[in-house]
Amino acid sequence: MSGRSGGPEIDQLIQLLARLPGLGPRSARRAVLHLIKKKETLMVPLASALDRAVDSVMTCQNCGNVDTISPCHICTDPKRIASGLLIVVEDVADLWALERAGIGAALYHVLGGTLSPLDGVGPEDLNINSLVQRVETGDISEIVLAVNATVDGQTTAHYITDQLQSFGVKISRLAHGVPVGGELDYLDEGTLAQALKARTNF
Amino acid sequence: MSGRSGGPEIDQLIQLLARLPGLGPRSARRAVLHLIKKKETLMVPLASALDRAVDSVMTCQNCGNVDTISPCHICTDPKRIASGLLIVVEDVADLWALERAGIGAALYHVLGGTLSPLDGVGPEDLNINSLVQRVETGDISEIVLAVNATVDGQTTAHYITDQLQSFGVKISRLAHGVPVGGELDYLDEGTLAQALKARTNF
Numbered sequence: 001m002s003g004r005s006g007g008p009e010i011d012q013l014i015q016l017l018a019r020l021p022g023l024g025p026r027s028a029r030r031a032v033l034h035l036i037k038k039k040e041t042l043m044v045p046l047a048s049a050l051d052r053a054v055d056s057v058m059t060c061q062n063c064g065n066v067d068t069i070s071p072c073h074i075c076t077d078p079k080r081i082a083s084g085l086l087i088v089v090e091d092v093a094d095l096w097a098l099e100r101a102g103i104g105a106a107l108y109h110v111l112g113g114t115l116s117p118l119d120g121v122g123p124e125d126l127n128i129n130s131l132v133q134r135v136e137t138g139d140i141s142e143i144v145l146a147v148n149a150t151v152d153g154q155t156t157a158h159y160i161t162d163q164l165q166s167f168g169v170k171i172s173r174l175a176h177g178v179p180v181g182g183e184l185d186y187l188d189e190g191t192l193a194q195a196l197k198a199r200t201n202f
Numbered sequence: 203m204s205g206r207s208g209g210p211e212i213d214q215l216i217q218l219l220a221r222l223p224g225l226g227p228r229s230a231r232r233a234v235l236h237l238i239k240k241k242e243t244l245m246v247p248l249a250s251a252l253d254r255a256v257d258s259v260m261t262c263q264n265c266g267n268v269d270t271i272s273p274c275h276i277c278t279d280p281k282r283i284a285s286g287l288l289i290v291v292e293d294v295a296d297l298w299a300l301e302r303a304g305i306g307a308a309l310y311h312v313l314g315g316t317l318s319p320l321d322g323v324g325p326e327d328l329n330i331n332s333l334v335q336r337v338e339t340g341d342i343s344e345i346v347l348a349v350n351a352t353v354d355g356q357t358t359a360h361y362i363t364d365q366l367q368s369f370g371v372k373i374s375r376l377a378h379g380v381p382v383g384g385e386l387d388y389l390d391e392g393t394l395a396q397a398l399k400a401r402t403n404f
């Protein structure tokens with residue numbers, strides 16, 4: 001019992017919402033009460049938006065993005081295809097983050113994670129074969145490895161670089177440095193050292 | 203644009219989820235990605251739970267609780283009716299909180315807020331008339347005013363006490379005191395003074 005006194009419908013809704021990241025039982029209860037209070041303006045639209053998403057959302061067979069068509073809107077955009085730029089990311093959230101940053105026309109490839117021998121994640125568990133195939137057959141001129149700056153992320157970047165070496169495509173990675181708006185005092189030494197090494201003319 | 207690159211279905215879902223209390227655009231995006239990843243085990247059940255809730259959830263005409271029937275399960279429970287105990291709360295969340303506390307058989311009355319002249323909330327905006335009617339016609343022997351210990355809450359409690367004075371029903375309020383597990387050092391002086399005044403034998 002989630003701690004309420006209506007029908008099982010409300011209980012079940014609370015339990016399902018509590019499974020979303022960032023929500024727990026308490027905030028799920030608050031969310032359900034809010035939904036009930038705003039039934040016509042929020043609960044009904046949310047119910048139909050979810051129904052539509054269940055029916056239409058799929059994973060792009062080409063790049064791993066989520067969309068309502070496959071190949072997705074990004075993979076079929078002539079401007080992005082013409083750019084020849086392919087950005088490799090760990091997951092869809094990273095793709096969305098880069099798109100929000102307005103980085104210009106680029107294609108993406110979603111790995112679906114990082115290599116992690118300790119967790120039993122090998123190359124065959126990630127979309128690496130499909131990446132190699134895309135580079136082999138497509139008009140890709142440059143690949144940016146936009147993986148996280150973690151040990152697993154960097155391991156994955158090295159592995160992919162090895163796999164793609166023979167195709168003569170340019171491979172780069174995101175710059176390390178001081179985040180915009182960041183204070184030096186709060187940065188770790190590794191980042192500071194990298195930022196100094198990669199200093200640019202003012 | 204919520205910052206993604208799929209169809210409008212995903213965008214709309216993010217925007218609606220971001221309107222839930224406790225969620226913002228960032229956590230709504232994370233929630234939607236989680237839903238898409240767990241399509242069969244979470245997104246589909248959540249969509250149908252919402253559909254069922256839209257169809258079935260209503261406000262109890264008697265007490266203001268939310269349930270799938272009206273009068274609700276609480277109002278029609280013979281054990282609760284026999285108790286003669288009516289607990290007045292500000293909103294449904296408070297009712298749920300008391301039920302989780304396992305306080306035993308009791309009826310409830312949900313006011314829907316507190317009197318607040320500054321915000322233009324008068325007695326006619328709350329379920330006070332229906333409370334008076336319930337006390338007038340029902341077998342209520344005791345009323346507990348379980349409103350928040352705020353100025354508005356206490357004002358509301360006084361107003362309700364005035365309205366019910368003529369019925370000769372016993373009216374009490376929740377005890378003030380030290381929260382279970384609470385440290386004295388962190389409590390305000392008002393609570394400490396009340397807790398001392400209402401001290402009990404050990």
